[in-house]
Amino acid sequence: MTTVIKIPKSIKLVTPIDFEGKKIIEIKLDFERLTGKDLIDAQTHMALNKVPVAGIIEFNKAYLAHVVAKASGELYETIISLKSKDFSTVTMCAQGFLL
Numbered sequence: 001m002t003t004v005i006k007i008p009k010s011i012k013l014v015t016p017i018d019f020e021g022k023k024i025i026e027i028k029l030d031f032e033r034l035t036g037k038d039l040i041d042a043q044t045h046m047a048l049n050k051v052p053v054a055g056i057i058e059f060n061k062a063y064l065a066h067v068v069a070k071a072s073g074e075l076y077e078t079i080i081s082l083k084s085k086d087f088s089t090v091t092m093c094a095q096g097f098l099l
Contacts, residue, residue, distance in 0.1 A: 007029065007031060007093050007097050008029065008093060009028065009029055009030070010026050010028045010029060011026065011027045011029065011086070011089055011090055011093065012026050013025055013026060013027065013082065013086045014085050014086055014089075015082075015083040015085065015086060017078075017081055017082060017083065019075075019078045019081050020078075024074075024078060024082075027068070027072050027074065027082075027086075027090050028072055029072055029090070029093055029094075030071055030073075031067075031071045034067070034070055041066075041070070042063055042066030042067055043057060045066055045076075046060075046066065058095060058099055059095070061087075061091055064091035064094040064098075065087070065091060067098065068091060068093070068094045071094065071097075072090075
């Protein structure tokens with residue numbers, strides 16, 4: 001029996017951030033709009049930047065941050081600037097969606 005995990009459409013940040021003059025208080029997530037190309041682009045970006053991947057890529061936080069960026073329309077740099085609790089929350093949402 002497969003268990004379906006409900007992935008939220010947005011995450012209200014525990015600790016809002018200012019990124020490039022923009023106050024970020026919430027990350028909206030639309031994983032359904034992602035394509036296979038988006039996932040390959042995320043993986044390619046990691047390879048070009050020599051980010052090491054050991055094991056299953058869907059467990060790699062850098063990859064998941066790219067997926068969150070694509071799903072949210074935010075910059076990758078915005079996502080990795082989130083405070084650790086918020087970063088973990090949004091990347092776990094991506095992981096839950098992918099798996």
